[in-house]
Amino acid sequence: xxxxxxxxxxxxxxxxxxxxxxxxxxxxxxxxxxxxxxxxxxxxxxxxxxxxxxxxxxxxxxxxxxxxxxxxxxxxxxxxxxxxxxxxxxxxxxxxxxxxxxxxxxxxxxxxxxxxxxxxxxxxxxxxxxxxxxxxxxxxxxxxxxxxxxxxxxxxxxxxxxxxxxxxxxxxxxxxxxxxxxxxxxxxxxxxxxxxxxxxxxxxxxxxxxxxxxxxxxxxxxxxxxxxxxxxxxxxxxxxxxxxxxxxxxxxxxxxxxxxxxxxxxxxxxxxxxxxxxxxxxxxxxxxxxxxxxxxxxxxxxxxxxxxxxxxxxxxxxxxxxxxxxxxxxxxxxxxxxxxxxxxxxxxxxxxxxxxxxxxxxxxxxxxxxxxxxxxxxxxxxxxxxxxxxxxxxxxxxxxxxxxxxxxxxxxxxxxxxxxxxxxxxxxxxxxxxxxxxxxxxxxxxxxxxxxxxxxxxxxxxxxxxxxxxx
Amino acid sequence: xxxxxxxxxxxxxxxxxxxxxxxxxxxxxxxxxxxxxxxxxxxxxxxxxxxxxxxxxxxxxxxxxxxxxxxxxxxxxxxxxxxxxxxxxxx
Numbered sequence: 001x002x003x004x005x006x007x008x009x010x011x012x013x014x015x016x017x018x019x020x021x022x023x024x025x026x027x028x029x030x031x032x033x034x035x036x037x038x039x040x041x042x043x044x045x046x047x048x049x050x051x052x053x054x055x056x057x058x059x060x061x062x063x064x065x066x067x068x069x070x071x072x073x074x075x076x077x078x079x080x081x082x083x084x085x086x087x088x089x090x091x092x093x094x095x096x097x098x099x100x101x102x103x104x105x106x107x108x109x110x111x112x113x114x115x116x117x118x119x120x121x122x123x124x125x126x127x128x129x130x131x132x133x134x135x136x137x138x139x140x141x142x143x144x145x146x147x148x149x150x151x152x153x154x155x156x157x158x159x160x161x162x163x164x165x166x167x168x169x170x171x172x173x174x175x176x177x178x179x180x181x182x183x184x185x186x187x188x189x190x191x192x193x194x195x196x197x198x199x200x201x202x203x204x205x206x207x208x209x210x211x212x213x214x215x216x217x218x219x220x221x222x223x224x225x226x227x228x229x230x231x232x233x234x235x236x237x238x239x240x241x242x243x244x245x246x247x248x249x250x251x252x253x254x255x256x257x258x259x260x261x262x263x264x265x266x267x268x269x270x271x272x273x274x275x276x277x278x279x280x281x282x283x284x285x286x287x288x289x290x291x292x293x294x295x296x297x298x299x300x301x302x303x304x305x306x307x308x309x310x311x312x313x314x315x316x317x318x319x320x321x322x323x324x325x326x327x328x329x330x331x332x333x334x335x336x337x338x339x340x341x342x343x344x345x346x347x348x349x350x351x352x353x354x355x356x357x358x359x360x361x362x363x364x365x366x367x368x369x370x371x372x373x374x375x376x377x378x379x380x381x382x383x384x385x386x387x388x389x390x391x392x393x394x395x396x397x398x399x400x401x402x403x404x405x406x407x408x409x410x411x412x413x414x415x416x417x418x419x420x421x422x423x424x425x426x427x428x429x430x431x432x433x434x435x436x437x438x439x440x441x442x443x444x445x446x447x448x449x450x451x452x453x454x455x456x457x458x459x460x461x462x463x464x465x466x467x468x469x470x471x
Numbered sequence: 472x473x474x475x476x477x478x479x480x481x482x483x484x485x486x487x488x489x490x491x492x493x494x495x496x497x498x499x500x501x502x503x504x505x506x507x508x509x510x511x512x513x514x515x516x517x518x519x520x521x522x523x524x525x526x527x528x529x530x531x532x533x534x535x536x537x538x539x540x541x542x543x544x545x546x547x548x549x550x551x552x553x554x555x556x557x558x559x560x561x562x
Contacts, residue, residue, distance in 0.1 A: 007538065090497075
C-alpha cells in the first residue's frame with residue numbers, strides 16, 4: 001500500500017473522531033451552535049481534502065485532485081472563521097456574564113437606583129424603585145423624575161438638581177414622595193456622567209427610603225426639647241424654692257436668737273429676784289431647744305446655699321479662654337494655705353499644660369478637689385498631694401493624687417452624687433456637694449472626671465478638659 | 472514543480488497566520504488556545520512542505536507534509552476533546 005494512503009487514513013480517522021466528539025459536546029449542549037458550525041465545516045472540508053488525496057493516491061479516482069486543491073484553499077479560511085467566531089463568542093459570553101453579575105446586584109438591591117437623561121427623564125429605574133412606587137418600568141421610562149416628587153417639594157428639588165450641571169457634578173437631597181406604601185421620605189445622592197467634552201450625558205442616582213430614620217430623628221428632637229424644658233423647669237424650681245426658703249429660715253434663726261437673748265434677760269431678772277433656782281430646769285430645756293433650732297437652721301442654711309450654688313451652675317455664662325494651669329494652681333494653693341498648714345501636708349505640682357476653658361469654673365473644680373484631698377488625708381501618715389497633667393489628642397488630662405484615706409470601689413460613682421457623704425458621722429464636716437459641683441461644672445465644660453482609688457490607699461482624681469486649639 | 476493551487480493555499484495560510492498573530496492577545500483568552508495554535512502550526516508546516524517538495528527532496532517532504540497533517544488533525548481532535556471537558560469543569 002502507498003504510505004501516503006496510510007497517512008491520509010490516519011488523518012481521516014482523527015478528523016472523524018473530532019467530528020464525533022464535537023457532535024457529542026453539541027448534543028450535551030457544552031458548546032454553542034455558533035462555535036460548533038464553523039468547526040464542523042472546517043473538519044468536513046479537511047475530510048474532503050484527505051479523502052480526495054486518499055482516492056487520488058490509491059489510484060481509485062485521480063481526477064479528484066481538484067477537490068483536494070479546493071479544500072487546501074478553503075481550509076485556512078475556515079480556520080480563521082472558526083477562530084474569529086470563537087473570539088466573538090467569548091466576548092459575548094463575557095458581556096453576558098458581566099451583565100448577569102450587575103443585573104443580580106441591581107435586581108436584589110433594596111436601595112433605589114435610577115438613571116436620568118440630561119433633562120431629568122428616566123432612562124433606567126431599578127426593580128426596587130418600581131416596587132416602591134408600585135409601577136412598571138415601562139410606565140416610568142421617559143417620564144420626568146420630578147413627577148414622582150411631592151408637588152410642594154418640586155421647586156426645591158429642581159433647584160437642588162440644577163447644581164448637577166456644575167462642578168463637582170454631584171448633589172444630595174431628600175424629598176417626600178407618594179408611594180405604594182403611603183407618604184415616604186427618600187434620600188438621594190445624584191452624580192452627573194460627562195462625556196469627553198464635559199457635556200452631561202446622564203445622571204445616575206442612588207436613593208434610600210429614610211422615613212423611619214426621619215421619624216426617629218423627629219422623635220429624638222421632640223424628646224430633647226421636652227428634656228431641656230424639664231431641665232430648665234427643674235433648675236428654676238430648685239433655684240426658686242431654695243431662694244424662697246432663705247427668708248423663713250432667716251426669720252427662724254433671727255427669732256431663735258431673740259428668744260435666746262430674752263432667755264438670758266429672764267435668767268438675769270430671776271437671779272436678781274432670787275427665783276432662779278426654781279425656774280432653772282425649765283430654762284435649761286428652753287435653751288437646749290433653742291440650740292437644736294439654731295443648729296438645724298444652720299444646717300438647712302448650708303444645704304440651701306449648696307443647692308443655690310448647684311442650680312446656678314446650669315445657668316452660668318461661660319467665658320472660654322486659655323487657662324494657664326500653673327498660675328491657677330499656685331493661686332489655689334495659696335488660697336488653701338491655712339488648711340494645708342493645719343493638715344501639715346506637702347503639695348507638689350508638675351508643669352501643667354494650659355487648657356481651653358472657663359477660668360472661674362476651672363478654679364472652682366481644682367479648689368474643690370484640692371480641698372477634698374487635704375480634708376481626707378490619712379492622719380496616720382504624712383500627707384502628700386501631687387498634681388500632674390499632660391496633653392494628648394486635643395485633651396488635657398490632669399491628675400490630683402493623694403495618699404489619703406482612699407475611697408472603696410463601690411463608692412466611686414456615688415461620691416459624685418449630690419449630698420452623698422462617705423462618712424456622715426466622721427470628723428470632717430461637709431454636706432456632700434463638693435464633688436457633685438465638680439462633675440456638674442465639668443459636664444458644662446465638656447470635661448470629665450473619674451477616680452482611681454482603693455480604701456486606705458489614697459485616691460487619684462483624673463480630670464479631662466479641652467486643650468487649647470492648635471490655631 | 473509545485474502547483475499553483477498549493478502556492479495559493481500557502482499564501483492564504485500565511486495570511487491566516489498573520490491574523491492569528493495580530494489577535495494573539497484575544498486568542499489567549501480562548502479555552503485551550505495552545506492546542507488550537509499548535510494544530511494550526513502543523514497545518515502551516517504541511518502547507519510549506521507541499522510547496523517545497525516541488526523543488527527538492529520530493530519524497531521526504533511529501534511524507535513530512537502528510538505527517539504534519541496527521542499531527543494537525545490529532546492536536547485538533549485533542550482541542551475538541553478539551554473544549555467540552557473545559558466547559559464541563561467550568562460548570
